Amino acid sequence: MRLHYIPTCLLVVKIAILLPFFTKAQEVKVGLYRSLELRTVVFKVIEGQYTVSNNDSALVTMQPSDILFVTSVADRLSSWNSAAHLGLHSTMSITATKDNSRMLIEPAYPAAPPRRYYGNFNIWLDSVNRMTLVNQLSMDEYIAGVVEAESGIKALPEFYKAQAIISRTYLLNNLHRHKNENFDICDEVHCQVYKGYGVEHKPILKAVEETKGLVIVDKQGLLITAAFHANSGGQTVNSEDVWSTTLPYLRGKEDPYYEKLNHSSWTTEIPVTQWHDFLRSRNISFDPNKPLSFQQPKRQRFMVINNQPIMLTDIRNAFNLKSTxxxxxxxxxxxxxxxxxxxxxxxxxxxxxxxxxxxGKSFQEIINFFYTNVQIVDIFETTYLQNMIFETR
Ligand SMILES: [Zn+2]
Known part of the structure; x- marks a missing residue:
């Protein structure tokens, strides 16, 4: 809990104001493996202790190396451990009862690689009997996992701080995104990629701790849409060139840092016949005998053929290109x-x-370079933002 800048005499008042935030928003509910139609999942305790419950009555306690199988059978969850079948349930919860408890989760059907998680788990079947598996954990534990999944373990601390602030801003701006499914955020690209706690890369954990509570706001003091991507190619893009919304802090600009990096440039070849099929599918008239030449020294939004504009984002999507x-x-x-x-x-x-x-740039310099006219503020000291987050959650 970050309480610096707060005079001691105001501490009691401040804690009272912050209490709703700490009790509710400090934890996040993440829908796991959302791209899979989960049928059978295996839980194995790595460390600590868990209680497995069925609709609030405790079924069994799990110790390190203990295994639990959960599978969907018609409209019920069936579970068993190495000793016995534990019964059929409509909902299940697996709750950590010791500090530093860690769980390995491995989808068995369909099969997927195992991942390691902190926190608690809730499982239920939705209206079409699809298994929903939710990981409930602290916001910062989640953000550390996101930073590792989204940016790997080879970067420097100031980058990790910038990425942590961006991921925190995204999280708090999107806590309502899966409200109808009874969790906050999913673990796929749709929200932010999250694969559990990963390798617990210490510089990432430190960056999350050192930026605790920090988020990015625009000129109006509202959380920004903290968009990011792998490599700009030398020029970033206005938000309205990709999405329909014009956001004053997402302005295209020259990026002198983009060269000699993994994704600075790319080449791909496409048969002319495929291109012609693409044009026909969009009712674009063209001369099939005229060789195509298109130059883009500076980023553009459209390619024009016979006075007919084609969005570059459409071309990118149609041919699965790395960029526009x-x-x-x-x-x-x-x-x-x-x-x-x-x-x-x-x-x-x-x-x-x-x-x-x-x-040698700082996280503040990085954020202020890519986002125009923004400020970095501490959510713990910004009551109106906390209230707004609750309203949408
Ligand atoms: Zn999502």
Missing amino acids: FFSIEQKGNVLIFKGKGFGHGVGMSQESAMKMAQK
């Missing part, structure tokens, strides 16, 4: 796409931000 920042030359029956960058190009370029950290 490309030029095209035709050689015989093949189109050669030469592109720069990776991702939508809006907000922070992760690779450039990593390079900025290498060049």
Whole structure:
């Protein structure tokens, strides 16, 4: 809990104001393995102790190395451990009863790689008998997992701090996103990628701790849409060039840090016939005998053929291209796409931000470079933001 800047005489008042935030928003409910139709899941205790409950009555206690199987059978959850079948249930919970408890979770059907998690778990079947598995844990534990999943373990502390603040801002801005499914946020790209606590990379844990409570707000003091991508290709993109919304803090700008990185440039080839099929599918009239040439020295929004504009984002999606920042030359029956960058190009370029950290830039400089006219504030000292978060949750 971060209470600096607070005079001691105000401490009692401050804690009283903050109490709803601490009791509710300090924990996050994450829907796990959401891209899978989970049928059978195996839980194995790595460390600590858990109580397995069925609709609030305790069934069994789990110790390190103990295993629990949970599978869906029609409209019920069936569970068993190495000793016995534990029965059929409509809901189940697995609650940590010791500090530092850690659980290994491995989907068995469909099979998926195991991941390691802190916190508690709730399981139920939704209206179409699909298993919902939710991990409930502290916000900062979740953010550390997201930072590792979204950016790996090779970056420097100032980058991790920027990424932690961005991921925290995203989380608090999206706590309502899966409200109808009875959890806060999912573990896929749809929200933020989260694969449990990963390898517990110490610089990431430290960056999350050192930026505790920090979020990014716009000129109006509202949480920003903290978009980020892998590599800008040398120029970031206005929000309205990719999505329909114009956001004053997501402005395209020159990015001098993008070169000589993993995703600085790319090349791909597409048969001309596929391109023609694409144009026909969009009712674009064209001369099939005229070789295509398209140059994009600066980022554009459209390619124009016979006065007909085609959104570059449509071309990117249709051909699964790494970015919209490309030029095209035709050689015989093949189109050669030469592109720069990776991702939508809006907000922070992760690779450039990593390079900025290498060049000695601070997390504040990184954030202020990629987001225009923003401020970094402490959520624990910003009561109106806490109230807004509760309203949407
Ligand atoms: Zn989601």
